[in-house]
Amino acid sequence: MVEKKVTWLELFYDLLFVAAVSKANHVLLHADHGTISIEYLTKFVLIFIPIWWAWVGQTLFNNRFGQDIVTHRIFMFLQLFFVLIMTASLSVNFDYFYFPFFVGYIGSRALTAIQYLTVHKATGTHLQKTAKYLGTRFWIGILISSCSLFFDSWIRYAILYAGIAVDILLPLIGRRYLIKTPIHTHHLMERFALFTLILLGESVISILAVLQSSDWTLPSILFASFTCILVIALWWQYFDHIERKVSKEIQTTGQTIIYGHLFIYLSMSSIAALIQLLFKEQLDYLFMLGFIFGSVLLYFFSTSLVFHRYRHKHLRLKNYHLVILLGIIGCFMALDLVFHVPNYAIIGEMMVFFIVYAKLTT
Numbered sequence: 001m002v003e004k005k006v007t008w009l010e011l012f013y014d015l016l017f018v019a020a021v022s023k024a025n026h027v028l029l030h031a032d033h034g035t036i037s038i039e040y041l042t043k044f045v046l047i048f049i050p051i052w053w054a055w056v057g058q059t060l061f062n063n064r065f066g067q068d069i070v071t072h073r074i075f076m077f078l079q080l081f082f083v084l085i086m087t088a089s090l091s092v093n094f095d096y097f098y099f100p101f102f103v104g105y106i107g108s109r110a111l112t113a114i115q116y117l118t119v120h121k122a123t124g125t126h127l128q129k130t131a132k133y134l135g136t137r138f139w140i141g142i143l144i145s146s147c148s149l150f151f152d153s154w155i156r157y158a159i160l161y162a163g164i165a166v167d168i169l170l171p172l173i174g175r176r177y178l179i180k181t182p183i184h185t186h187h188l189m190e191r192f193a194l195f196t197l198i199l200l201g202e203s204v205i206s207i208l209a210v211l212q213s214s215d216w217t218l219p220s221i222l223f224a225s226f227t228c229i230l231v232i233a234l235w236w237q238y239f240d241h242i243e244r245k246v247s248k249e250i251q252t253t254g255q256t257i258i259y260g261h262l263f264i265y266l267s268m269s270s271i272a273a274l275i276q277l278l279f280k281e282q283l284d285y286l287f288m289l290g291f292i293f294g295s296v297l298l299y300f301f302s303t304s305l306v307f308h309r310y311r312h313k314h315l316r317l318k319n320y321h322l323v324i325l326l327g328i329i330g331c332f333m334a335l336d337l338v339f340h341v342p343n344y345a346i347i348g349e350m351m352v353f354f355i356v357y358a359k360l361t362t
Contacts, residue, residue, distance in 0.1 A: 004063065004184040004186065004187040006187060006191060006194070007066075009068070009073060009076055010059075010062060010066075010076075011194070012080075013058065013076060013079065013080060013083075014055075014194055014195065014198065016080060016083045016084060017051065017055055017083070017087075017195070017198060018198050018201065019087050020051045020083070020087040020090060021048075021051065021198050021199065021202060021269070022202060023047070023087065023090040023091075024044060024047045024048045024051060024090065024269065025202050025269050025272055025273055027043050027044040028040065028044050028269065028270065028273035028277075029276060030092070031282040031283055033284075034283055034287060035283065035287045036277075036291070043092050043094070044269075046157075046161065047090055048269065049164065049262070050086070050105050051086075051090075052261075052262055052265060053109075053164065053167065053168055054086065054105060054108045054109065055195065056258055057108070057109060057112040057138075058076070058079055058108070058112055059188070059191050059192075060183070060188075060258070061112055061115050061116065062191075063183050063184050063187050063188050063191070063254075064127070064130065064131075064181060064183065064184075065115070065116070065119045065131065071118075072115075075111060075115050078111055079112075081107075082104045082107035082111065083104065083108055084104070085100055085103055085104035085107070086100075086101055086103075086104025086105050088100065089101040089104060098156070102145075102149070105145075106142060106145060109138065109141070109167065112138065113134070113135050113138040113139055113142065114135070115135075116131045116132070116134045116138070117131070117135035117136070119131050126180040126181045127181050129177050129180070129181075130177050130178055130180070130181040133177045133178075134170070134171070137170045137174065138167060140166055140167075140170070141163045141164065141166040141168075141170065142163065142167070143163070144159065144163030144166055145159065145160045145163025145167075146163070147159050147163075148160040148163070171253070171255065172255065175253055175255070178253040178255075179252075179253050182251035182252055182253065182254075183251075183252065183253065185247075185248050185250055185252070185254065185310070186248040188254050188257055189246065189248065189257065189310075190242075192257060192258075193238070193239065195261075195265070196238060196261075196264070196265075196268070199265055199272065200231060200234065200268070202268070202269065202272035203227075203231045203268070203271060203272040203275060205272070206227075206272050206273070206275035206276045207228060207231065209276050210224050210227065210276065210279045211224055213279070213280070219342060219343075219344045220344075222344040223278075223279055223343060223344040223347055226344060226347045226350075226351045227275055227347055227351075229351050229355070230350055230351040230354050233354035233355045233357070233358045234268075234299075234354050234358075237303070237354060237357050237358035237361055238303065240358070240361075241307045241311070241361065245307070245311050245361070246307060246310040246312070247310055247311070250309075250310055252309075256305065256309055256310075257306055257310075260303075260305050261306060263301075263302035264299060264302045264303055264306065267295045267296070267299035267302065268299065270291065270294075270298075271292075271295050271299070271350075274292050274295060275347070278292065278343045278346065278347060279343060281343060285340065288346075289333065289336050289337070289346075292346065292350065293329060293332075293333050296329065296350060297329060300325060300329075300357065304317065304322075307361075317361060321360050321361070324356070324360065325357055325360065328352070328356060329353060332349040332353070336349070
């Protein structure tokens, strides 16, 4: 398979998602009475999933069918327009901004479906079947979500997200078509790695917020220093996998990469928000421990799952790696439950975990 390169237009396309991810992360900063309510946690997930899926939809089209030609550029620019509308309407006040959000998201997904229909007649047999399947089936989810316009209250959102859920599940249901037209693994991993950089950027923004609000006492200096090292270790662990440890020659449908990264991104967003919340001590101690250790474990399990299949066989993690890493998390959690540990020590524990994780896996 000919190696596919990421284009400058794809990088430009990603810029809009920087703002979208930032607005989604901001939802997690709504701490009240020491906790983040179920309402805001749910809203964060419900805002993040359409962002992720809109980006995934265009990325996968470009991976299999994208060319740097005028017609494809026009489609991408139209996509940018709808993504801009969707991003501008992202808010915890769903009701007030529902219609522009709907227009932005559905417009983006409809354009992706149209793109598949425009290319399916000009491709080879297997590619033609894949393009036709995706180009026709995606309209099912779009039509279900469109029915939400006829309802009010919670029913509107149930129908909207039912359509999004169908949209997300369709590639899994049609795996028999997609397996015959494998993804360009190198291109797909590079695209997801670039989106990961956006999420790492949110952690950097959180560090800047900590530094700006810091009174430069020893605890605050330690907190900022440990956080910087944590983010560097996280970067090291992820990108060493991408660059050196995985095989770019494996040809699959890429669904492990695609769906696994949703959980990687959710955990990274949570960690970015927790940096600020932990420093400002806005969370109840036990809630904060559950949230931060849960986020780290989600990142650990999702990255392990995503990269395991694509790692070279002699470089795959062994069972004892799992025991060591879970043992570290377990010891830190037990320690923090027994003793009331200061915030800089907790972030220091997370730093140690990510350093060990980076070392063992790279």
